[in-house]
Amino acid sequence: MHGPRGRYVSLSDLLAHVPGERWTWRLLEFTGVGEMPDGLSVEEFEEAVSAAPTGLPFDWPSLREFASRVEQVQDLILLAVAEGAEPDPAALLAMDFSGSPFVIEAVDSTEWIVTDRTGPASSALVALRSFHDTQGHRDLP
Template sequence: MSAFVEFPMHPSPGRMVGLAELLALVPDNDWVWSVLDFDGIGAVPDGLGFEEFGRLVLTSPVGYPLSWEHVRAFAAGLDQCWDLLLVAVEDRAHLSPERLAASDFGGCLVVFEAIDSGMWEVTAADCVEKVSGLVETLRTRYAAGAAEGAERNTVRPRGPMAGGMMPRAR
């Protein structure tokens, strides 16, 4: 099981919830983070050009792996995410090309997905949710006032770890 929440990226006029704001709620960790899909504006990791970074993300069977320090720096350099699929795993061995290709994120600890510059979807494995309360905190801060009501904001086995989502095709 996992905990899942979705909420608007723009909860009010002129307000945008960015990746850096979301990552600030994740406890410090030594997980391996990987960018599996990205389209947005801002600085990309390791001084790469935007096109080169995009090519590396899309052509690698495990995305673009980053450390916690590097994923936070990447997030801090972003002005906006239009589309993003970012996963965290315990170690590189859990970045299974076969599972990722099948959009099976069950081995992931956390999944952040930005959808069309309009919504965030966040899934956390139960072990992460118990320690951090990440999804519950996000629900309280951002989803509680969402227009679609309380049903969409319940913890349920949905999202990428339950096989309920597919990454955007490019």
């Protein structure tokens, strides 16, 4: 996915602007290329993500490390979850992410969708808007 000047915008680029240390994270969907955690192949990692009904859990340092090793994201759904909380499996099955304070989605290698419910014009979303591109990013309410 590319930003306004044609620069590739990676997951790592996005996470650099997210105040993610205050949450745990759940990876609900992933298709991509790169070095996967625990020496898994891409296929094995994608299967592990798919098999986790409430998403594959990450703490912030592990998520940043994972993102730094991903070369390209094709599809992704990544949710922030309050520390110590568990996502509602029924809501996740219905693709209802309204209970999550921060959501990052990648769609078909062409679009980042970022939802920030932490407050009006949070610093994270303001920074992420710097990557705005009419074909590469949109904000959801």
